Amino acid sequence: MEFIYDLHQSMMTNNVILIYEGDFTQETTKSILTMAERNLESSGEESTIKKRIFNVMVEALQNIVKHSDETECPERGRHHSAIFLIGNEQSRYSIMSGNPIRKENMPGLKASLEKINSLDKEGLKELYKEIIKSTTLSDKGGAGLGFVDMARKSGEKLEWSFVDVDAESAFFCLKVNIARFK
Amino acid sequence: MEILNIEGAEDTPKIILDKGNGIFEISGRSLPEDCAEFYKPVLEWIRSYSGDSNASTDFVFNLEYFNTASSKLILDILSALNDVKGTTVFWHYQEDDEDMMEAGEEYRDLVEMPFELKSY
Secondary structure, three states, rough: OOOHHHHHHHHHOOOEEEEEOOOOHHHHHHHHHHHHHHHHHHHHOHHHHHHHHHHHHHHHHHHHHHHHOOEEEOOOEEOEEEEEEEEEEEEEEEEEEEEEEEEEHHHHHHHHHHHHOOOOHHHHHHEEEEEEEEHHOOOOOOOHHHHHHHHHHOOOEEEEEEEEOOOOOOEEEEEEEEEEOO | OOOOOEOOOOOOEEEEEEEEOOOEEEEEEEEOHHHHHHHHHHHHHHHHHHHHOOOOOOEEEEEEEEEEHHHHHHHHHHHHHOOOOEEEEEEEEOOOHOOOOOOOOHOOOOOOOOEEEEEO
């Protein structure tokens, strides 16, 4: 039972205010958003910051819903297993997510994240415009704009890493920071 | 023409397209799971309206929030409105919401019809 205490301590040390682990659907997305909104309402956070947090949360959660079915764990009988966290430090909020992806999709994902992180505010705006003009929604309903939008709302570089899981899959970890004061 | 009236929900906007009363408005939040499916009737309505439109059409966007998939569909709606003669788009945003203002400015740059930004 000590893991409960350990988990709690770990959340406190890392300033984590919300964790959700499990299946991700549009319904869970809505519930998590509602919960986070109530938290932010009661914290009296500035409305621009609240909207940016909401924005990044939606994109991160909908990314998980759309893409985490890429890998399945038949032995555990679970699909869509991913994790979503919100951190609240003194100077910033962090929206964090982790989900399994197929290794063959890693190079493409890396390339687009590296491109996004190489751009400044104006560059991101141009990239956004370029994509929105030329894109068509994918089978999964994505516009290919999620990471660009997260980077624009964040104003900081996206933090990301891949953790090796097995021969076919990796775990994609993403952290998007939102500064509290402009 | 029939009125298109979609009630808003926590993840979908309220939509009224009413030729008779000259009301054309999309308002609220837009983060549906399947954006293409959700906006299909809107695009179909505008396409059929373009063949039989009023002398002028004031089309209002009054969005609190939209996701990136919706942002693509909003551009599709604006493109469809481009074929409706006499259309002016009104982009409403909350005074302190600079991100929503900037989104409006970006759409204004991407389309060729009259496009006004209004804060409230």
